[in-house]
Amino acid sequence: MRRRRALWFWVFVGPFALGLALFTYVPLLWSVGLSFFDAHNTVTPTHFVGLGNYTAMLRDDAFTDSLKTFLVFTAFIVPVTYVFSLSLALMVNRVRRVRAFFRSVFFLPAACSYVVAALIWKMSLFSGVRFGLANTVLGWFGGDPVAWLSTPDPPWYWLVLVTVRLWLQAGFYMILFLAGLQRIDPVLYEAAAVDGARPGWTVLRHITLPQLRATSVAVVLLLVVNAFQAFDEFYNLLSDARGYPPYARPPLVYLYYVALGQGQNLGLGSAGAVILALVVVVVTVGQARWLRLGRTDGDG
Amino acid sequence: MGSFSRRTLLVAGAGAGLLTACGSNTGREGGxxxxxxxxxxxxxxxxxxxxxxxxxxxxxxxxxxxxxxxxxxxxxxxxxxxxxxxxxxxxxxxxxxxxxxxxxxxxxxxxxxxxxxxxxxxxxxxxxxxxxxxxxxxxVVDTQLLYYRKSLLGDAGVEPPTTLDALVDAARELTGDKVKGLFLGNDGGAGVLGGTPLYAAGLQLVTDDGKAGFDDPAAARTLGKLHQLYADKSLLLGAPSDWSDPSAFLQGLTAMQWSGLWALPQVRKELGDDFGVLPFPADGGHGRPSVPVGxxxxxxxxxxxxxxxxxxxxxxxxxxxxxxxxxxxxxxxxxxxxxxxxxxxxxxxxxxxxxxxxxxxxxxxxAQPLLWTPASQTAYQDALSRIIRNGASPERELRTVVRKVSAELDRVKNAKKTP
Structure with missing residues (x-):
């Protein structure tokens, strides 16, 4: 019987473990290996260059710029999504009837593909010509059409990039907040009311937010990691057949062009990927420590 | 045993699914x-x-x-x-x-x-x-060229431009409320033009002896004029299709468009005789028209x-x-x-x-020289984009590009050729 269990354990776990090793860990280690070689157009390089790729990458303005782009994007998207999805959750939580309906409606965009949403944002909502939706609205108020994605000054492209991601992910985080809200003991609110706390800001500030602490930490962490992984909407909104503009180029987009475009500098690209992975680890661990991840709600 | 056979079926089914997934073949067999x-x-x-x-x-x-x-x-x-x-x-x-x-x-x-x-x-x-x-x-030889709408130029009293300065002026004259003067792609031209303006100034991307061919004040002067097009708001930006597709030109969003010879049959079908073609116009004393081929x-x-x-x-x-x-x-x-x-x-x-x-x-x-590698191309294109759209100083941007391109040319010169 025990042998049988072991057999079935491997039948079920084996393929996934194998897939994980083959498609995740082997390429990961291979990439770390590549980062120490001059690997133009090859994955089996012979010319060892030590830390050459790392110094080249860290001295590259384009790479440091891409890290700045990530910081700017995070500074926009994390607070905006946090506030917006929390507001949605508070509203939906207060609705007595048809709550399931609103929950589903707000969650629906999360099921949409980033590529599709990016194309809709680019082609119809924020098209640069006068018949794009945003420009039509501007036209009603007598404004000139704006080329939303093509002008770096003023940087209107951030509006497009942030709104598309906000639309796509707010519903998902709303569900996380809803789950958190429903775990708050109603007795707390009753006690607060008895003590004379006015519903609204005071209750939110002193009861709801502290009680949502664990959820908030998880949400912020997820938002930051997701912002690090940004690729889809940037690539689909801003790239064209001839490449990618030098602005709003997050790290993954930059590395994609270095390593996988016709450049095929796989050593340099791998070095960039390793640096990026280290940054993600440091940021995540630091954030988790600082926000004391793992404490339960109400531990204060 | 019932659960056992269900599991067996599941495993077998997953295996079969994997096998069929591998068997796709999109091509058609030859004879x-x-x-x-x-x-x-x-x-x-x-x-x-x-x-x-x-x-x-x-x-x-x-x-x-x-x-x-x-x-x-x-x-x-x-x-x-x-x-x-x-x-x-x-x-x-x-x-x-x-x-x-x-x-x-x-x-x-x-x-x-x-x-x-x-x-x-x-x-x-x-x-x-x-x-x-x-x-x-x-x-095949793929050529890129400038299409212009004869009637729109005629109405505005503008001659088909034969110098870069004339092109800048013409694009400004032709720009109105509903029509822009010129379409060079949604990025303002940095991607598609590439080295074309340099050749129009009588320079080149890489010299015959393998050096950066635009370490010259004329390069900065010419590229600066492309920023003028952008600053004048003469350029169509954010069009539904990019430069390689003549739609923006055919829909009347722009009076002139940079595109390819491949678009000519479609342009002729839609516009009849109401269009003409030009090379990228010359600039400066040593300039000559420039026609990129690929x-x-x-x-x-x-x-x-x-x-x-x-x-x-x-x-x-x-x-x-x-x-x-x-x-x-x-x-x-x-x-x-x-x-x-x-x-x-x-x-x-x-x-x-x-x-x-x-x-x-x-x-x-x-044609772009073989020594003009993707790394050089990216460095140059980023700089050109900043010159056109951010109004960055062409001299300073080009100095950086010349340094990067020279390093890249050294790299490929020294690269060991493996048989």
Whole structure:
């Protein structure tokens, strides 16, 4: 019987473990290996260059710029999504009837593909010509059409990039907040009311937010990691057949062009990927420590 | 035991699913016998091209050729496929790039051109030649040019511009509430123009002795004028389709558009005689008109298991079968045949705007040199984008680019050529 269990354990776990090793860990280690070689157009390089790729990458303005782009994007998207999805959750939580309906409606965009949403944002909502939706609205108020994605000054492209991601992910985080809200003991609110706390800001500030602490930490962490992984909407909104503009180029987009475009500098690209992975680890661990991840709600 | 058999079924089902997933084959089998070859093309926009290349492949008798028509980022796909054994035997490539040649990823095809080398347009054969050897057989000559709407220029009293200054003025004059003066792509021109303005200033990307060819005050002067176009708000930006598609021009969103010769049949169909064509206009005392040409070439992967058959197929299709080459160049999209003899014969290229294009391509055509690697290209294109759209100082931007390009040229000069 025990042998049988072991057999079935491997039948079920084996393929996934194998897939994980083959498609995740082997390429990961291979990439770390590549980062120490001059690997133009090859994955089996012979010319060892030590830390050459790392110094080249860290001295590259384009790479440091891409890290700045990530910081700017995070500074926009994390607070905006946090506030917006929390507001949605508070509203939906207060609705007595048809709550399931609103929950589903707000969650629906999360099921949409980033590529599709990016194309809709680019082609119809924020098209640069006068018949794009945003420009039509501007036209009603007598404004000139704006080329939303093509002008770096003023940087209107951030509006497009942030709104598309906000639309796509707010519903998902709303569900996380809803789950958190429903775990708050109603007795707390009753006690607060008895003590004379006015519903609204005071209750939110002193009861709801502290009680949502664990959820908030998880949400912020997820938002930051997701912002690090940004690729889809940037690539689909801003790239064209001839490449990618030098602005709003997050790290993954930059590395994609270095390593996988016709450049095929796989050593340099791998070095960039390793640096990026280290940054993600440091940021995540630091954030988790600082926000004391793992404490339960109400531990204060 | 009931649960056991359900599990067995599940495992078996998953296995079968995996097997069927591996069995996809998007190509069509050729008609020949002998070894199987796979040939890749990027997705051409013009109707009929895919059927045509499948017809050619099916007519080859010495091998069974399977054509794969690959939409999406073709250059990235081939670059990745060349690293593995599952890539194509024969593929068209916007190159091959110098690193692909130096990395030994493509085969030397010099012998295929024996006796007919002089019949290939030198403008497109030169960038496929390295160390005196040929690494790709040019399929067609693709030319880019400036389309303008005669009626709109006439209404505004603007002459077709023959200098860059005149182009800047014309674009400003032609810009109105509903129509912009000029469309150079949604990025303002940095991507598609590339080195074209430098050649218009009498400079080049890489000199014959392998140095950066734009370390010159004239370069900064010329590129600065492109910013003027942007600052004047004469450029169409954010159009639904990009420069390679003539839609913006045909829909009347712009009075002039930079696009390719391939768009000419469509433009003629929609606008009749109400359009003209121009090269990129000259700038400065040493300037001359500038006409970028490109060529997809047929190359053979060094990882092919049937290298001789693959070479024989390339020779058969892109050297011997001139009837197919003519059909490919002229029957679907609109390209100049890579063979001079075919280009001279082509009646479609002898009249109207097409004849103008052939003339100025012959006189002023330039192709990106092989030494202009993707890394140089990216550095230059980023700088050009900042000059055009951010109004960055052309002198300072170009100084940085010259430094990066020189380092890159040194790298490829020193790169060991593996056989």
């Amino acid at each position: 020949g016998s002998g070894p199987g070859l796979s040939q890749w093309y990027h997705q051409y926009g013009e109707a009929g091209t895919e059927r045509a290349v499948q017809r050619y492949a099916a007519a080859f008798r010495e091998a069974r050729v399977t054509v794969q028509w690959r939409p999406g980022n073709y250059d990235q796909q081939t670059a990745a496929a060349l690293l593995t054994d599952s890539g194509p035997d024969v593929f068209e490539v916007n190159g091959p790039t110098l690193d692909q040649i130096q990395g030994g990823q493509v085969l030397d095809l010099t012998e295929l051109l024996e006796g007919v080398k002089d019949d290939f347009s030198p403008a497109v054969l030169t960038p496929k030649t390295y160390d005196g050897r040929v690494w790709g057989i040019p399929q 060529a997809y070439g047929a190359a053979v992967s060094a990882r092919s298991t049937h290298q001789e058959a693959a070479k024989a197929y390339v020779k058969w299709l892109w050297v011997d079968r001139t009837d197919y080459q003519e059909d490919f160049a002229l029957s679907y999209g609109f390209h100049i045949p890579a063979r001079l003899s075919l280009a001279r014969k082509a009646t479609k290229l002898r009249q109207g705007p097409a004849a103008d294009v052939v003339r100025f391509t012959t006189d002023h055509g330039y």
